Amino acid sequence: MELVCPAGSLPALKTAVDNGANAVYFGFKDSTNARQFAGLNFNDKRAAEGIEYAHLRGARVFCAINTYPQPEGWEQWKGAVDRAASLGVDAIILADMGLLDYAANRYPHIPRHLSVQGSATSHEALSFYKDNFDIRRAVLPRVLSLDQVRGVAKHSPVELEVFAFGSLCIMAEGRCYLSSYLTDESPNTRGACSPAKAVRWQETPKGLESRLNDVLIDRYGQGESAGYPTLCKGRFQVEGHVYHAIEEPVSLNTLDLLPELQALGISAVKIEGRQRSPAYIADVARTWRHALDNLEAGTDGFTVEPQWQQTLAGLSEGGLTTLGAYHRKWK
Amino acid sequence: MLKLSLGPILWFWSRQTVFDFYANAAELPVDTIYLGEVVCSRRRELKPDDWLDLARDLKACGKNVVLSTLTLIESEADLRRLRRFCEQDEFLVEANDQSALQVAIRNRIPFVTGPSMNIYNTATLKILAKQGLKEWNLPVELGKEALEQLIKELQQEGLDLPAEVFSWGFLPLAWSSRCFTARHYNLPKDNCEFRCLQHPDGMELRSRESQELFRINGISTLSGSRYDLMRELPDMGRMGVSTVRLSPEHLRMEAVVRRFDQVRRGELPATDPLQLVEAPPCNGYWYGRPGMDLVAGQQFKTGL
Known part of the structure; x- marks a missing residue:
């Protein structure tokens, strides 16, 4: 299985490659990709440098152009595909059908990967993208249980990549409008969820409050550690009870599932986190490299070393990890 | 004149409530009715055959009926259920996921797309039009500006693809x-004990x-405020929208439909807001x- 790591910056890209990533993915400095953050992502010059660095060391580079262009943005998004092609990336990660069609016709030789934002959760949906745009690989949304992944994998017409570690998105990706409902930006339209521009922190007599476009997402008492106000991870009231009504702030960690994912024929595991620092990328990439090497060696059976879990837990939201939807009971 | 549709029921209602709702709907001035479970595969108060029977009854009452499919497809069982609707040719099918697109296209069944389909530009509409798309819904997070441009571009392409807009209800x-x-x-x-x-x-x-933020409804999350584009109907009429979608609620739906029917006919006075229910309105x-x-x-003008 291939280890696919995030690159939010050139230092992060180099770090990922140095620590064992088989492939890295990046986006341009605009809303054509689903991790639009100030100070992140690549211009053409940096991208070219990163691609050269990776290629010299035998790693592949994917370019994510995985938001949905509206009429006014069409030329810009199409231009991003042209830029990726001329940079010589190894694959383009796309979600929008119009862009997939453009890339397939204009650059048939560059492999197309269906982004998680393409919302494909069944082999029929994968066949739709395969038949129409000849995609080579698809990234599965983080909503399927392992049994369901098995069902998809059994009939999948394309390679599959699954999320292995990082922030846990519990809504079917490509179809979540919660962020644009509270702010004016969503992953689909602007490549942003709960955008930083809408975040406000406030010390109050009741505690530290986090707000998103003035909406109270969470309030922290003394001793509670505060997290970024991703709107689905706040504490809300339902019928008088205050709790994490949608999801707790935890990270996805599928280290335990590696042998099963391998047995299912999954082609690649993906690490989330283009917004993360190079130091974070180094620790995560190194840990997963160890695990995958151990899995490949396969001599005494695969066991998860406590030190790996310890490292990953330390890098997780709230210090907690979950198997997420892969584990049926979580649902 | 703008057409009115009743979207699929997004909530889980008892069998009898559903039958009562549609018995009433048959008498209402709506042109199109969408039938079927679109949220949760565990909701089976009505079997596929029950929906088909209902569809035939409503068709006999002069309604244009469309069969709607699940939005999140997770299992083989979900696919089997989907095929039941996408492999018949008595009624149009509303695809709410690419799985439904694939099955409908393979069977050469014409289809429409619901608001959860990822359609943001004309290139996407052109691809689907070639394969049997007959009408499409604007994703709920898009607005007037994008829609106006899309309709204009479709006209330039010579494509007749009527647009429907989710216009009333929890999003x-x-x-x-x-x-x-x-x-x-x-x-x-x-x-889940249902x-x-x-x-x-x-x-x-x-x-x-x-603050009312959202509504929890099984595996789906809806808006906490009720989307209400009644005042925007004149806009829609001018820009060439085909159909205005109203999302079913189990109380007072008749009053909502009748009010929208009045508005589409240009009959509502300028100062008569729709105040039927207890949730704040939104239209952002x-x-x-x-x-x-x-x-x-905007203020109403006569003659939409």
Whole structure:
């Protein structure tokens, strides 16, 4: 299985490659990709440098152009595909059908990967993208249980990549409008969820409050550690009870599932986190490299070393990890 | 004149409630009725054959009937259920996921797309039009500006693809593998005791300052405010929208339909807001703002 790591910056890209990533993915400095953050992502010059660095060391580079262009943005998004092609990336990660069609016709030789934002959760949906745009690989949304992944994998017409570690998105990706409902930006339209521009922190007599476009997402008492106000991870009231009504702030960690994912024929595991620092990328990439090497060696059976879990837990939201939807009971 | 449609029921209602609702709907001035379960595969008060029988009854009453399909497809069982609707040719099918697109296209069945389909530009519409798309819904997070441009571009391409706009009701905003209703009751999803039946309008999710943010409805999350584009109907008429979608609620739906029917005929006086129900209104998406916002609407002019 291939280890696919995030690159939010050139230092992060180099770090990922140095620590064992088989492939890295990046986006341009605009809303054509689903991790639009100030100070992140690549211009053409940096991208070219990163691609050269990776290629010299035998790693592949994917370019994510995985938001949905509206009429006014069409030329810009199409231009991003042209830029990726001329940079010589190894694959383009796309979600929008119009862009997939453009890339397939204009650059048939560059492999197309269906982004998680393409919302494909069944082999029929994968066949739709395969038949129409000849995609080579698809990234599965983080909503399927392992049994369901098995069902998809059994009939999948394309390679599959699954999320292995990082922030846990519990809504079917490509179809979540919660962020644009509270702010004016969503992953689909602007490549942003709960955008930083809408975040406000406030010390109050009741505690530290986090707000998103003035909406109270969470309030922290003394001793509670505060997290970024991703709107689905706040504490809300339902019928008088205050709790994490949608999801707790935890990270996805599928280290335990590696042998099963391998047995299912999954082609690649993906690490989330283009917004993360190079130091974070180094620790995560190194840990997963160890695990995958151990899995490949396969001599005494695969066991998860406590030190790996310890490292990953330390890098997780709230210090907690979950198997997420892969584990049926979580649902 | 703008057409009116009743979208699929997004909530979980008892069998009898559903039959009563549509018996009433048959008498209402709506042109199109969407039938079927679009949220949760565990909701089976009506079997596929029940929906088909209902579809035939409503068709006999002169309604244009479309069969709607699940939005989040997770299993082989979901696909089997989907095929039941996408392999018949008596009625049009509303695809709410690419799985439905694939099955309909393979069987050469014409289809329409619901608001959860990822359609943001003309290139996408052209691809689907070639394969049998007959009408499409604007994603709820898009507004007037994008729609106007899309309609203009479709006309330039010589494509006749009528557009429908979700115009009244709680906005479907997200679908998850997790069931939030079951989570509230500390029940596992697979053994949820069908608690959604107790919440025919979903459950209110409020901030700790009691702001109405969302409505929990099984695996789906809807807006906490009710989207209301009644005042924007003249806009829609001018720009060439075909159909205005109203999302079913189990109380007072008749009054809502009749009010929209009046408005599409240009009969409503300037000062007569629709105040039927207890949720704040919103229309932000239409104006390119956060969806929860309420932008003061325009005054009505006569003759839409």
